[in-house]
Amino acid sequence: MATLSTPSPLRHTPGRRWRKARSAIGGILFYALVGMLVFALLAPFVWMIISSISPPTELASKPIHWIPEHPTLDRYRALFFGARQGEIVPIAVSKFINAMKSSLIIATATTLVCIITGTAAAYALIRLPVPKKEGFLFGMLAAQMMPIIVIIIPLYLMMQRLVLNDTWQGMILLYSGFMLPTVIWIMYGYFQTLPEELEEAAMIDGCSRVGALLRVVLPISGPGLVAISAFAFLYTWNEFFMALIFTASRTKTIPVIVTEFSTQAGIDYGLMTTAGVIGSLPPLILAFLLQRYIVAGLTSGAVKG
Amino acid sequence: MAATRRPSRRLREDRILAAVLLAPALLIIAVVTIYPLLHSFWISLHAWNLMKPKEGNPFVGLDNYINTLTDPIFLDSLRVTIIFTIAAVVIEISLAMGIALILNRKFIGRGLVRMLALLPWAVPAVVNGIMWKWILNPSYGALNGLLYSLGLIDEYVIWLGSPELALAMVVVADLWKETPFIMLLLLAALQTIPKDLYEAATVDGANVVQSFFRITLPLIQPVLFVAIALRTIWALKSFDLIYTLTAGGPSNGTSVVGYYTYIKSFVSLQLGRGAAVAYIMTLFVLILVYIYYRVLYRKVEY
Numbered sequence: 001m002a003t004l005s006t007p008s009p010l011r012h013t014p015g016r017r018w019r020k021a022r023s024a025i026g027g028i029l030f031y032a033l034v035g036m037l038v039f040a041l042l043a044p045f046v047w048m049i050i051s052s053i054s055p056p057t058e059l060a061s062k063p064i065h066w067i068p069e070h071p072t073l074d075r076y077r078a079l080f081f082g083a084r085q086g087e088i089v090p091i092a093v094s095k096f097i098n099a100m101k102s103s104l105i106i107a108t109a110t111t112l113v114c115i116i117t118g119t120a121a122a123y124a125l126i127r128l129p130v131p132k133k134e135g136f137l138f139g140m141l142a143a144q145m146m147p148i149i150v151i152i153i154p155l156y157l158m159m160q161r162l163v164l165n166d167t168w169q170g171m172i173l174l175y176s177g178f179m180l181p182t183v184i185w186i187m188y189g190y191f192q193t194l195p196e197e198l199e200e201a202a203m204i205d206g207c208s209r210v211g212a213l214l215r216v217v218l219p220i221s222g223p224g225l226v227a228i229s230a231f232a233f234l235y236t237w238n239e240f241f242m243a244l245i246f247t248a249s250r251t252k253t254i255p256v257i258v259t260e261f262s263t264q265a266g267i268d269y270g271l272m273t274t275a276g277v278i279g280s281l282p283p284l285i286l287a288f289l290l291q292r293y294i295v296a297g298l299t300s301g302a303v304k305g
Numbered sequence: 306m307a308a309t310r311r312p313s314r315r316l317r318e319d320r321i322l323a324a325v326l327l328a329p330a331l332l333i334i335a336v337v338t339i340y341p342l343l344h345s346f347w348i349s350l351h352a353w354n355l356m357k358p359k360e361g362n363p364f365v366g367l368d369n370y371i372n373t374l375t376d377p378i379f380l381d382s383l384r385v386t387i388i389f390t391i392a393a394v395v396i397e398i399s400l401a402m403g404i405a406l407i408l409n410r411k412f413i414g415r416g417l418v419r420m421l422a423l424l425p426w427a428v429p430a431v432v433n434g435i436m437w438k439w440i441l442n443p444s445y446g447a448l449n450g451l452l453y454s455l456g457l458i459d460e461y462v463i464w465l466g467s468p469e470l471a472l473a474m475v476v477v478a479d480l481w482k483e484t485p486f487i488m489l490l491l492l493a494a495l496q497t498i499p500k501d502l503y504e505a506a507t508v509d510g511a512n513v514v515q516s517f518f519r520i521t522l523p524l525i526q527p528v529l530f531v532a533i534a535l536r537t538i539w540a541l542k543s544f545d546l547i548y549t550l551t552a553g554g555p556s557n558g559t560s561v562v563g564y565y566t567y568i569k570s571f572v573s574l575q576l577g578r579g580a581a582v583a584y585i586m587t588l589f590v591l592i593l594v595y596i597y598y599r600v601l602y603r604k605v606e607y
Contacts, residue, residue: 033407034418041421044481045428047447048436064450113333121330128323129316143338145590147542149566150583151341153348153576158341177337180330209322238429240545245571255431259549269439276432287427291420295489 045280052076052274059270075274090268092260095249096275099257104282105168106253107236110175114183114232115225117176122187123213127196137188140181148178148241159246166248174246175236182235183228186297190224191217227297230290234283254279349581355574362577369581379582381557382565385472389561390540392476393483398533400480401487406517408488409495419492422485430482434549437478441465441550468558471551475559478546483539487532494528495521538590562586 051059052075054068079096083089124130125137155174156165164170198220199212207215218225240255247253258279261272287294349369353362373379408418425433440447441464449461465471498521506516522529544563547553553560553568560568566586570579 030407030412034412034414037404037408038418038421040481041424041485044436044440045424047440048432051439060445062445062450063454064445064447066450117329117333120326124323124326128319128326130323130327143334145538146338146342147563147583147586147590149542149544149563149570150580150587151338151345152583153570153580154341154344155337157344158336173333174337177333180334184330209319234427238431240429240431240548241567244548255429255545258429258431258435267438269442269445272435273439276435280428280432283427283429284424287423288420291423294423295419295493 048273049277051270052277054270056270075271076278078271079274079278088263090261090263090271092257092275093271095252095257095260096278099252099254100278102168102247102251103237103254103279106171106175106251107233107282109168109172110179110236111229111232113172113176114179115229118180118183118228119187119218119221119225121180122184122191123217125184125188126191127199137185140185143181144185152242152245155242156245165246166250168251171243171246171251171253174242175239178242179232179235183232186228186231187221187224190221190227190297194220223293223296226290226293230286230294231297233286237283345580346584348576349584351577353575353577355576365577369577370585373578373581373585378557378560379562379565382560382562385557385559386541386561386563389472389476389479389543389559390537393479393540394533394536396476397480397484397487397536398529401484401491401532402529404484404488405491405495406521408492419489422489424485425482426486426489428482430545431549433478433482434546437474437481438465438550441474465551466555468556471555472559475546475550478550479540479543482546483536487536490528490532491525494525498524534593537593541586541590541593562589 050066050068053071053073054065055070055072055074058065058068058070078084078087078089078093083093125133130136159165159170159174162170164173194217198216199209202212202216203209237253238255239253243253243256247256254275258272258275261268261275350364350366351362352360352365352368354360408415428436443449443461443463443466446461446464448464449458452458453461462470464474502520503516506520511519541561542563543561544567547559547561547564548567551559553564562582563586566579566582569575569582
């Protein structure tokens with residue numbers, strides 16, 4: 001190892017010390033960039049959390065209190081257990097728990113509907129003889145890209161006629177309709193990666209096609225199912241526009257309630273950020289727990305789309 | 306005959322099964338999207354103003370379309386939409402590409418950074434809107450506080466006070482939410498490129514810039530296409546952020562077409578006009594999808 005007498009094929013080999021220094025500087029620079037990135041990703045959200053636990057006097061102070069001196073969970077208590085007597089708060093406070101319940105029911109039910117009907121449809125499209133299959137797939141893609149606003153007026157009239165405005169059933173129907181094309185598209189892409197021979201073997205062994213779907217295909221479709229469930233739940237939980245138009249006192253969801261924290265004195269930013277933090281928790285937890293499946297689903301769906 | 310009858314029965318059974326499996330999903334999609342899409346076109350051909358119920362809803366042909374295309378407020382919202390879309394997409398795609406290139410190597414904490422990049426994507430758009438509204442608050446907002454304490458501004462800025470500045474702030478809020486998602490898409494694509502391609506290129510004397518344009522870009526082009534197309538379409542459809550952050554103001558400076566349509570349909574209750582604007586917007590989206598498709602896919606054939 002001592003002799004490196006063979007001439008280097010490269011024109012110039014920088015000294016080892018120089019190279020070491022350069023890679024150290026490179027490393028520091030790299031981590032500085034990563035640090036900046038992490039700061040940019042987190043800072044706005046962390047500021048929202050800090051604001052939610054800062055007492056009102058510290059929220060409205062110049063210069064800014066970056067770290068609350070007297071942190072308080074008062075607003076969280078108010079949103080979950082109601083305001084203290086005599087406290088003047090926006091009406092949205094008393095509706096928060098109901099909105100949470102509403103969002104949970106609608107998002108969970110929509111996810112279930114999407115998984116069952118979407119998986120069935122995707123399986124039919126990939127394995128069974130369907131006339132004009134290409135047309136179906138293109139239609140799904142087009143439906144995914146269509147601005148919701150283009151159909152909002154007829155939907156409103158339809159919901160009114162069917163007495164579905166401001167009902168859970170109505171919202172579940174709407175969200176399922178909008179989520180299904182995406183779900184079918186992702187599941188179709190996932191099924192493409194499964195070998196057909198598995199089902200054929202099962203069917204030769206006397207399994208019916210439905211039996212093969214239920215006992216052979218579904219058990220190995222875990223990652224795909226997890227990805228579409230996560231998407232369906234997140235989309236439905238976060239959706240705002242349709243909720244704004246179609247929900248009222250009974251089924252108002254979290255995104256709508258979050259925008260309603262104003263009183264005659266103006267917007268109550270403390271309560272609004274608190275509602276924002278709580279409302280973000282379910283999608284955030286889901287995204288962090290299932291990140292592997294989500295990123296895989298995003299990329300596979302995207303590349304094939 | 307017996308030999309052909311058996312598979313044909315199997316085929317018939319499969320067809321029936323296909324219909325049974327497809328029916329629920331297609332029924333829901335038809336009720337929620339296809340029927341309303343046709344109905345919406347029908348409405349767009351009628352004068353229908355809920356503020357003037359006595360006038361009914363007579364057929365007016367393409368009047369709603371003509372009135373929309375000659376409405377200066379619509380044209381202004383179209384201008385705002387185009388500026389917002391171009392700014393958001395160009396900045397987001399280049400930023401995302403840059404970050405993805407930096408992160409495309411093994412380093413301590415890579416998994417953590419990738420996980421954190423999902424945060425803005427998972428946060429509801431509405432929450433993003435109220436979060437930035439608070440950060441940009443002219444009196445107690447964190448942005449003013451930060452810039453002031455760093456000595457970068459002498460007095461607090463009213464960020465959402467002028468049309469131009471407000472639009473820039475909408476773009477900033479959009480950047481925060483959308484860039485990390487695009488970055489993850491691009492990063493995943495970068496990781497599929499075999500490392501030996503770069504090594505071979507380096508041996509052949511290619512520098513970093515050359516390898517980027519000759520290896521990286523052509524190989525991730527399909528994903529890049531999808532990212533640009535998706536982002537453009539989402540940007541054109543923007544509503545939640547505008548509604549919560551600026552409500553289209555000040556003086557319609559951030560009123561994108563989506564917001565204009567909402568106002569026409571649900572505030573001024575001109576249903577025919579609203580439907581016409583929405584159709585124009587959809588057409589716009591479709592044309593863009595088609596252009597992207599042509600431009601970016603033609604290159605692959607070379």
